[in-house]
Amino acid sequence: MAQFRVCPDSGFYFDKSAESLMKANAVAGAVFLLIAGILGLGVILTRWQEVHLLPADLFYQVLTGHGINALIFWIIFFEMAILYFASSTLLRCRLAAPRWAWLGFALMLIGALTNNIAVLQGNSSVMMTSYAPMQAAPHFYLGLILFAVGALIGCFVFLGTLVIAHADKTYEGSIPLVTFGALTACIIAIFTIASGAIILIPTFLWSVGYIGHIDAAMYRVIWWGMGHSSQQINVAAHVSIWYLLVGVLFGARPMSEKVSRMAFLLYILFLQLASAHHLLADPGLSAEWKVFNTSYAMYLAVLASMIHGLTVPGSMEVAQRAKGFTKGMFEWLRKAPWGNPVFSGFFFSLVIFGFLGGITGVVMGTEQINLIIHNTIYVPAHFHATVAVGTTLAFMALTYLLIPVLFRREVFLPWMARWQPYVFSAGMTLMILFMLGAGTLGVSRRHWDMDFTGAALAFEYPGTAYTMMAVAGIGGVLAVLGGAMYLIVTVGSLLFGKKLEASAGLFQGFGVPLAPSVYNVEQPERLPMAQPLAHSQHGSSTMEAPGTFALALALLVVFVVYYFINWDTLAAVWPLS
Amino acid sequence: MSSFLPPSERIWWNTPIGKEEVLWIGIALVWCLIMFFMMPYWHIYGKQNLSNEAYQTTAPAFQAKVDEMVAQYKVGEEAGIPIVKPPVGSDVYMLGRLWQWYPILELEKNQSYRLHLSSMDWNHGFSLQPVNINLQIMPGYEMVLTVTPDTAGDFTVVCNEYCGIGHHLMLGKIYVKE
Structure with a gap:
């Protein structure tokens, strides 16, 4: 039975059920972005002191909703669509267990609505972080738990699709870089959801009275295992999207598959330590613990982001130069399609x-x-x-x-x-x-x-x-x-x-x-490997992407100067020890 | 193209690395190491470090220590909150509760004090203004740090961890005298 359609414009193959799930998740994400945006307007118009729009209770309620809808619901719904795209569409593979994927979607939707209702009812204005012992209504936590379970199902559908694609040999060689990046996001997501379960389930039980006490410090340590890691899912996901977009827009190939993939691996290995960023001013944690963890083990995850920061625009520059935009350092960038919103x-x-x-994150994450x-x-x-x-x-x-x-x-x-x-x-x-x-x-x-x-x-x-x-x-x-x-x-x-x-x-x-008639491909041809470069420029004495390298150096200069300005500011405050 | 195609080398590990990539990784790694070693360096040579000293406590136990200090060294009152002037070098206490920092402390410039901080109820944020020192204050934990005010004047403790509807009412004071 034919279940794929081919997009005549892009050449992508869409599996029928994966396609529907992507659409549903993307649309749900957009709905929550709408809610988040309206609430965000309330927040910023209140913080603008001359306007000071909302009364205090409404402000905190709106701020709670803004954070959760923007940071969790909008982004994770959209990321589910990305996971299905990066597995099923990019690998030309049917989606594993679409019914489970729909169940996951339903749980996420029910969870997101439940949580929003709790906030709307007014007795759960506890901010996204809901630091215990401040307590929200039980269904505030329950909504988040249901949402997380749904997202976890989506992660396993993604992994299952990779397994099927591998077993059915729908592609040659190794998975593409974008799928590799999405896999990174998925692995971090599973870690994140595990941390979330460890803290949210006891907190939920505490809110209904089955557990007597939640330690304030422990709550923060484990909550941020979820809270910060969930932002690392976003980093891995949007870096993957950057690679996808330069590929689609410019036909760019990664400068070096090895470098880009190693950078993604560094994310998996070290991003999770970032929980510490939020605990640097907390009592009860030693300076050694803070120094090691806040730096993601000597800034190795920061290194990864700095690498992507070079290789993403670098691959674009190489592709543009190959098309003849070779004048000076930046013709490749000047002649980019600035009118195209993609x-x-x-x-x-x-x-x-x-x-x-990036720069502000590293600066404020310094112990x-x-x-x-x-x-x-x-x-x-x-x-x-x-x-x-x-x-x-x-x-x-x-x-x-x-x-x-x-x-x-x-x-x-x-x-x-x-x-x-x-x-x-x-x-x-x-x-x-x-x-x-x-x-x-x-x-x-x-x-x-x-x-x-x-x-x-x-x-x-x-x-x-x-x-x-x-x-x-x-x-x-x-x-x-x-x-x-x-x-x-x-x-x-x-x-x-x-x-x-x-x-x-x-x-x-x-x-x-x-309509069924559109799905006229039973199984797409096997996804071929990229063409090897005709002649490798690697190892030559000239740089392939000098403009990008100059931009990267500019970033570094700003970074170094701003970093030491902040040490200087710190040195002026009261001595503490 | 190939960002979403399988790499041309079956073993992606074997792909060559470009010149600017090697250079950039080297530069970035050095910078990362500099940033890492700045933190231990500052612990040795810098003057602004958070101590490792903290104790588990309870609200009544911490409250008792605060009350004892207030009873002994009270020198005045402002807006119903006692002003306390503890001896130089002594242990001084401040508690956060909904929605107040208690008591008001009067310290001497360039003298060191062991400042104990804890919360009676929820998380609070000790944000000393306009110096801009910010600490997380938690119930059940007593944070101890040695502080040496090196500027004289009136300083305000703003609560900068959300603590409910009266969060914006929660101010405290530290007065530093010459």
């Missing part, structure tokens, strides 16, 4: 992740420097650079590719799609930079009122802190506008986009398969 989204994701997200940053608004500034731009924008760029390829629709309002990555990146960058600034002035994160209205004692932040929060507010509003543009384009494409396949009806956009 490219601009990818490139801004890469640059902002590296320059803003002693953390003392001047812990729990200030510098922290959300950092993770908006990594997750809200790095991961989310990469996924947005991928969406513009998937609308025609997966959903078989033309992109709706292409001019809006063209501007979307620019508006979103500009807004986010503005917000991030000024939140970083406000953080260095001591402004707290997760704080309703920087005026401290009604407090018994008084304190005033310097005027510049207010200015910075106001500029951050403007940036945040712009970023929400960019997010809204993304949703208008994607939802509009599914509803009104011109059909590229006669049978692409509305509901086919949300998970119902296309």
Whole structure:
């Protein structure tokens, strides 16, 4: 029975059930992004002190919902779609156990809704981290547990598909780099969910009264085994997407399979240690433990990200130079398709992740420097650079590719799609930079009122802190506008986009398969290995990607200077020992 | 192309490595090691380090120590909160609770104190402003650190770990006298 269709534009083969699951997961992700974005607007308009939109109780409720919907539900739903794409579609293999995959999807959906209902009811405004002994309603934790179980099923469907592809020999040689990266994300996800189970199940039992006491310090150690690792799933996933997008856009091949894959392996080996980043100002953990773990064992996982930061744009440069864009250092970049949101989204994701997200992350994750940053608004500034731009924008760029390829629709309002990555990146960058600034002035994160209205004692932040929060507010509003543009384009494409396949009806956009006649391939031909390079330039005295190397050196200079500026700032505060 | 095709070498380990990749990995690795050794270096030569000293405790036990210090060294009151001036070099205590830092401490410039911090209920954040020193304060754990205020003036302890609806009301004070 034929169950594959071939996309005439991209040449990708889609398994019928995998295709439906990808659509359903991507659409569910977009719905939760919509919720997260609306709540995010409430957060930023309250933190902008001159506007101060929401009352305190509503602010904390909205902030809790914003964090969970954006960081967990949107991203992980979308990542499930990526796992199915990287296994079934890229390997030309049927999806393992589609019924189980649908069960996983249903559990994730029920879990996400349950958790949102708990937050909406108002007695679970405990932030995403829900630090015990602060307690949420039992179904707050139960929703997260159900969601995690669903995601775990999705991970095993992905692994099962790899096993089938290997057994059926649907591809020659080794799995492609993108699938390798997705496998990294999957392995980290399983570790993450295990940590989540270890902490959330007892916390749930505590919330219903079966367990008497949850230790505050233990909760933080294990919760962050889930909390930070889940962000490492995102890193592995969006780096894989970067490789996919440069491959699709430029026909780029990885500069060296060995280097890129070793970098992914470093993620598996060391990213999990990052739990320590959140505990640097905690009592009861030794300095040795903090130093080793916060550095991911001597920064070996940071090394991995620095490697990808070179090899992703480097492979693009090599491909562009081969096409004749060889003038000077940067013709390959100047002549890139800047009007194509798949490219601009990818490139801004890469640059902002590296320059803003990466550097600030390492700086604030330094054991002693953390003392001047812990729990200030510098922290959300950092993770908006990594997750809200790095991961989310990469996924947005991928969406513009998937609308025609997966959903078989033309992109709706292409001019809006063209501007979307620019508006979103500009807004986010503005917000991030000024939140970083406000953080260095001591402004707290997760704080309703920087005026401290009604407090018994008084304190005033310097005027510049207010200015910075106001500029951050403007940036945040712009970023929400960019997010809204993304949703208008994607939802509009599914509803009104011109059909590229006669049978692409509305509901086919949300998970119902296309008409049976489209699925006319029983089993695609075996996926061939890449053509070997005609003549290897490796080992020659000239560089293949000098422009990228110069950009990497620029990153390093910014990194080194900013790193030591922070040590200098630390040296000025009260001596502690 | 081949980022989503199987690599041209069946054993990907055998693919050659480009020149800029080798160079960059070398540079990046050196930088990573520098960053790593900065942390132990600062433990030896730097002046701002968090101590390893912490004890498990309970809210009543810690409260008793605070009350004892307040009873002995109270010198005044502000907004209903006692101001305490403990002797130079002594053990000083501050507790966080919903939604207050207690008591107000009066310290002398350039003198060292052993500062004990704990929470009576939930997680709190000890954020000393405008110095900008930030610590996590937890129930059941007593953090001890030696602090040497080297600037005189009025300092505020903001709570920067979310602790419920009155989080923004939670301020404390440390006064440092010449």
